[in-house]
Amino acid sequence: MLILTYDGTFEGLLTVVYECYYQKLQPQDIQVEGEKEKDFVSRYVFIDTEDEKADKVYRSIEEKISSQALKNCYYAFLSDDETRSISLYHYIRLGFKQGKAIDSFLTQEAVANLHGIMQKVVRERHRMLGLTRFVELEDGSLYGKIQPKYNILSLIAPHFAERLGSERWMIHDEGRNLLVIGTEGKWLLRDYTMKEALKVHKREAFFQSLWKEFHQSIAIKDRKNLKLQGQLMPKRYWHNLTEMQGSPPRDGEK
Amino acid sequence: MELQEKLKILSDAAKYDVSCSSSGSNRKNTPGGLGSASEAGICHSWTEDGRCVSLLKILFSNECVYDCVYCHNKRSNAIPRATFTPREVVELTLNFYKRNYIEGLFLSSGVVNNPDHTMEQLLEVVKRLREEKFNGYIHLKGIPGADPKLIHAAGNYVDRMSINIELPSEKSLLSLAPQKKKESILLPMASIKEEISVYKAEKKISRFTPSFLPAGQTTQMIIGASPESDLNILNLSEGLYNRFSMKRVYYSAYIPANDNSLLPSIQTKPPLLREHRLYQGDWLLRFYGFTAKELLNPANPNFDLDLDPKCFWAIENLQHFPVEINKASYEELLRIPGVGVRSAWKIIKARRVGSLDYQDLKKIGVVLKRAKYFITCKGKYYGGISLYPENIRKQLIQKPKDHQRQLSIFDLYSESILRKEAPSKVMGEL
Numbered sequence: 212m213l214i215l216t217y218d219g220t221f222e223g224l225l226t227v228v229y230e231c232y233y234q235k236l237q238p239q240d241i242q243v244e245g246e247k248e249k250d251f252v253s254r255y256v257f258i259d260t261e262d263e264k265a266d267k268v269y270r271s272i273e274e275k276i277s278s279q280a281l282k283n284c285y286y287a288f289l290s291d292d293e294t295r296s297i298s299l300y301h302y303i304r305l306g307f308k309q310g311k312a313i314d315s316f317l318t319q320e321a322v323a324n325l326h327g328i329m330q331k332v333v334r335e336r337h338r339m340l341g342l343t344r345f346v347e348l349e350d351g352s353l354y355g356k357i358q359p360k361y362n363i364l365s366l367i368a369p370h371f372a373e374r375l376g377s378e379r380w381m382i383h384d385e386g387r388n389l390l391v392i393g394t395e396g397k398w399l400l401r402d403y404t405m406k407e408a409l410k411v412h413k414r415e416a417f418f419q420s421l422w423k424e425f426h427q428s429i430a431i432k433d434r435k436n437l438k439l440q441g442q443l444m445p446k447r448y449w450h451n452l453t454e455m456q457g458s459p460p461r462d463g464e465k
Numbered sequence: 466m467e468l469q470e471k472l473k474i475l476s477d478a479a480k481y482d483v484s485c486s487s488s489g490s491n492r493k494n495t496p497g498g499l500g501s502a503s504e505a506g507i508c509h510s511w512t513e514d515g516r517c518v519s520l521l522k523i524l525f526s527n528e529c530v531y532d533c534v535y536c537h538n539k540r541s542n543a544i545p546r547a548t549f550t551p552r553e554v555v556e557l558t559l560n561f562y563k564r565n566y567i568e569g570l571f572l573s574s575g576v577v578n579n580p581d582h583t584m585e586q587l588l589e590v591v592k593r594l595r596e597e598k599f600n601g602y603i604h605l606k607g608i609p610g611a612d613p614k615l616i617h618a619a620g621n622y623v624d625r626m627s628i629n630i631e632l633p634s635e636k637s638l639l640s641l642a643p644q645k646k647k648e649s650i651l652l653p654m655a656s657i658k659e660e661i662s663v664y665k666a667e668k669k670i671s672r673f674t675p676s677f678l679p680a681g682q683t684t685q686m687i688i689g690a691s692p693e694s695d696l697n698i699l700n701l702s703e704g705l706y707n708r709f710s711m712k713r714v715y716y717s718a719y720i721p722a723n724d725n726s727l728l729p730s731i732q733t734k735p736p737l738l739r740e741h742r743l744y745q746g747d748w749l750l751r752f753y754g755f756t757a758k759e760l761l762n763p764a765n766p767n768f769d770l771d772l773d774p775k776c777f778w779a780i781e782n783l784q785h786f787p788v789e790i791n792k793a794s795y796e797e798l799l800r801i802p803g804v805g806v807r808s809a810w811k812i813i814k815a816r817r818v819g820s821l822d823y824q825d826l827k828k829i830g831v832v833l834k835r836a837k838y839f840i841t842c843k844g845k846y847y848g849g850i851s852l853y854p855e856n857i858r859k860q861l862i863q864k865p866k867d868h869q870r871q872l873s874i875f876d877l878y879s880e881s882i883l884r885k886e887a888p889s890k891v892m893g894e895l
């Protein structure tokens with residue numbers, strides 16, 4: 212059993228695809244080096260990332276399959292699904308065979324698997340467009356902290372870059388130690404670990420309490436349905452949501 | 466009065482307005498501006514009732530000179546009253562928006578002094594917001610009876626406008642909202658429709674035409690405060706979609722607010738399941754090519770609470786089934802219970818590269834539990850029972866537990882999610 216490993220970057224994975232073609236390898240699995248424990252029976256080969264090779268694969272996916280397929284691959288890559296790398300490989304193989312019709316082969320396992328992984332990333336990206344919360348800092352810039360399941364920071368950044376115009380803003384993926392900073396339509400992604408507590412603007416507390424007030428008052432008591440709320444807005448996002456932190460006491464409630 | 470107190474009163478008073486959708490507009494940010502609209506709409510939070518929060522939904526004022534019987538804010542109710550200043554609304558909107566709490570503003574109001582005065586205040590708010598270069602989404606309520614000029618002027622600043630029809634018939638309107646005339650609701654709707662089509666025509670000639678309600682108009686009616694049947698209601702909705710190019714009709718289960726002999730008793734539970742069935746029926750009108758007449762008729766004027774409207778229709782019309790999955794047109798596929806817009810589209814797509822097995826359907830998102838009674842796959846029938854209405858009905862009736870779960874899943878879901886990024890579970894439902 213041959214298992215190929217790579218450094219965990221998109222370029223790395225595309226290099227793996229390249230080598231599979233040119234060295235005629237048939238991997239049983241593709242893994243990020245160090246992500247999974249190695250077993251005794253398999254043969255592991257680490258593939259070094261080479262930008263040139265990655266670039267070739269990148270461009271041939273775009274030209275010979277479709278730009279949609281390329282997007283699908285990138286989204287799937289950002290998932291934390293353990294099968295993402297091998298699924299992407301099978302999808303690309305079939306893609307080179309079938310060309311731009313690839314996404315019609317919905318009943319083929321290679322396509323169904325990749326679409327499934329990608330869809331989850333698409334959904335979380337969309338969700339985080341709404342669930343990101345900014346806090347105004349002392350200097351007037353906006354800081355948002357997120358802990359998404361998938362690595363969607365680079366996927367939401369363009370949205371906020373367009374929307375927030377000349378505001379200075381940051382979004383911090385705490386779990387992955389990544390930070391996007393942006394202003395005037397531009398943005399930049401970099402590694403980041405928070406060292407000291409941020410200084411919050413003095414009017415921040417005021418707007419936070421207004422928002423919590425609103426969030427409470429707008430709910431219809433006769434239709435209370437906490438289960439539905441939890442389904443649509445899973446609890447794992449709550450600790451970064453201003454409105455879900457200690458609600459103000461309501462009339463008629465303790 | 467403190468801003469927080471005002472916000473509490475005026476968001477509480479706005480909560481029965483169902484619409485919170487921020488979809489249908491793709492307004493772009495401008496240099497130095499704040500905000501943009503997302504065509505599909507974005508939900509920012511969900512409240513304890515499981516409804517999506519997309520817009521800062523508030524009344525400008527809950528003062529009202531009218532006395533609509535069903536309304537909590539009616540003049541004769543002794544309740545705390547509050548009125549924002551335009552500046553306060555602008556500040557709240559900008560600051561909530563910057564923090565990404567909201568997609569924009571949904572502003573409505575009781576009738577302060579008179580309709581014109583109220584509309585002027587609302588106009589002032591939206592005008593100021595755009596002058597501050599705010600490019601987020603704005604949904605504004607048109608006040609029935611206000612000067613059409615004011616309504617038009619506001620249309621130049623906002624993305625969507627709605628004038629609520631409130632009650633499903635003229636008779637009910639007369640008895641429950643005597644100060645509102647049918648004309649004061651329908652005329653502005655008609656003129657908004659006119660204006661939108663003028664705008665669309667001009668836009669074709671010059672792309673610099675200033676926008677006018679890019680997300681169109683919507684309306685809302687109350688279900689269960691008056692005696693109309695589902696057939697009456699759906700007929701009315703169909704008319705509104707066809708004649709006024711409504712983007713959406715919202716239905717709001719009546720929650721007793723006042724004790725009055727003209728209304729259902731104050732103990733009445735809001736008819737949530739009925740509301741849900743109406744949304745499903747409405748969905749069938751808009752996306753599945755059904756007409757109101759097909760779904761309901763004088764002999765069957767109300768939806769079956771135990772069955773979703775599509776199953777109900779299919780059982781009454783078994784002569785159209787079973788349908789062969791590998792041959793049926795898109796329109797035919799859409800009429801199969803358990804096949805949604807998304808799965809019908811996927812079937813068509815997958816058929817281009819090969820024929821489909823029964824096993825493949827599941828992968829595509831078809832709900833076989835329902836669909837199997839109505840289809841064949843490569844000529845084979847998998848339903849396992851003979852095609853008799855009673856047989857199938859028995860199989861399809863949902864257990865009470867299912868009701869609970871399904872209820873409101875999609876009427877309260879923002880339409881945005883349903884349109885673009887819906888989990889196939891939601892789309893594949895019918």
Ligand code: SF4
Nearest residue numbers: 529531533536539575
């Ligand atoms: S006009 Fe509107 S706010 Fe005033 S009583 Fe009627 S429904 Fe209520």
